[in-house]
Amino acid sequence: MDKLNVAIVGATGAVGTAMRRIIDERRFPVEDIRLLASPRSAGRRFTVGGRSRTVEVLDDFDFDDTQLALFSTGSGISLEHAPRAAAAGAIVIDNTSAFRQKPDIPLVVPEVNGHRIADGIGPNIIANPNCVAIPLTVACKPIYDAVGIERINVATYQSVSGAGASGVRELEDQTRRGARGKPIDEFPVHPAQMAFNVISHAWTMGEDGFSDEETKVVNETRKILEDDTLRVNPTCVRVPVYYGHSMAVHLETRDPISPPQARDLLRSAPGVVLVEGREAPTAVEHAAGRDGVYVGRVRRDPSHERGLDLWVVSDNVRKGAALNSIQIAEEVRGLIG
Numbered sequence: 003m004d005k006l007n008v009a010i011v012g013a014t015g016a017v018g019t020a021m022r023r024i025i026d027e028r029r030f031p032v033e034d035i036r037l038l039a040s041p042r043s044a045g046r047r048f049t050v051g052g053r054s055r056t057v058e059v060l061d062d063f064d065f066d067d068t069q070l071a072l073f074s075t076g077s078g079i080s081l082e083h084a085p086r087a088a089a090a091g092a093i094v095i096d097n098t099s100a101f102r103q104k105p106d107i108p109l110v111v112p113e114v115n116g117h118r119i120a121d122g123i124g125p126n127i128i129a130n131p132n133c134v135a136i137p138l139t140v141a142c143k144p145i146y147d148a149v150g151i152e153r154i155n156v157a158t159y160q161s162v163s164g165a166g167a168s169g170v171r172e173l174e175d176q177t178r179r180g181a182r183g184k185p186i187d188e189f190p191v192h193p194a195q196m197a198f199n200v201i202s203h204a205w206t207m208g209e210d211g212f213s214d215e216e217t218k219v220v221n222e223t224r225k226i227l228e229d230d231t232l233r234v235n236p237t238c239v240r241v242p243v244y245y246g247h248s249m250a251v252h253l254e255t256r257d258p259i260s261p262p263q264a265r266d267l268l269r270s271a272p273g274v275v276l277v278e279g280r281e282a283p284t285a286v287e288h289a290a291g292r293d294g295v296y297v298g299r300v301r302r303d304p305s306h307e308r309g310l311d312l313w314v315v316s317d318n319v320r321k322g323a324a325l326n327s328i329q330i331a332e333e334v335r336g337l338i339g
Contacts, residue, residue, distance in 0.1 A: 201239065
């Protein structure tokens with residue numbers, strides 16, 4: 003199949019916008035592409051695949067002639083409409099948490115467990131992981147394969163675009179007010195002032211004290227690496243950065259590995275860009291607008307005989323969401339062609 007009929011569900015959101023851009027950048031072979039969203043976005047026009055296209059209402063759309071449906075909406079919308087698209091014969095790549103922990107639905111990062119993509123042909127749904135689990139597993143995979151990993155301790159520093167366009171607008175508005183000396187007393191997206199602040203309770207908090215974001219990191223990392231015994235201990239934090247998630251990753255490996263050995267593995271790992279020497283990757287200079295998972299500050303953990311520390315940054319909208327979906331789509335095309 004040379005070209006596919008594609009639908010982008012949530013085409014006007016932050017991730018949907020990135021999907022449109024990446025389809026053009028990577029010259030994904032599109033026969034026809036339909037842009038779907040809520041009624042309030044209907045009628046808007048965007049150029050993608052070399053043509054201007056009109057946004058249509060998802061509720062009214064018939065997926066019968068669609069081979070590939072890229073979903074980036076809320077979980078509730080995916081639960082309602084993704085099965086409908088799959089039943090019509092489309093392969094759904096879903097960017098929400100709706101299907102990630104369902105046993106018969108593969109959760110895929112192509113550089114890590116791309117062999118699982120074929121398992122999505124049949125149920126016709128493939129889940130795209132969380133924006134932390136994707137870069138975390140890309141960075142850990144070469145080390146996991148070489149020496150094993152028993153435990154991952156990770157602290158994240160997550161940008162406001164992880165909360166969507168509204169998160170970006172909130173930070174912009176609060177930053178302007180703060181710079182002018184005006185009070186910041188409205189928090190429409192986050193539970194506290196986001197500008198000039200760090201928030202560790204930016205997600206729904208569970209009775210165990212962990213946020214739903216932290217629980218996703220635990221469960222999804224295990225599923226992607228196909229290791230239910232892997233111990234994962236995350237603390238997820240929102241920081242006043244527009245684009246790019248950063249992570250302090252502390253690994254306890256099964257067998258010892260030196261920092262030079264780890265660097266050799268990372269240097270040749272798919273999807274990884276190793277930043278060497280005294281320089282360290284940053285969200286602004288390295289991650290934002292780029293596709294790689296940037297890894298630096300590879301060093302021995304002095305508190306553990308088999309400990310290894312990494313600093314990881316990645317664009318949460320691109321590799322953490324839209325790009326990963328398009329990479330899966332490229333593999334799907336080969337399978338159904």
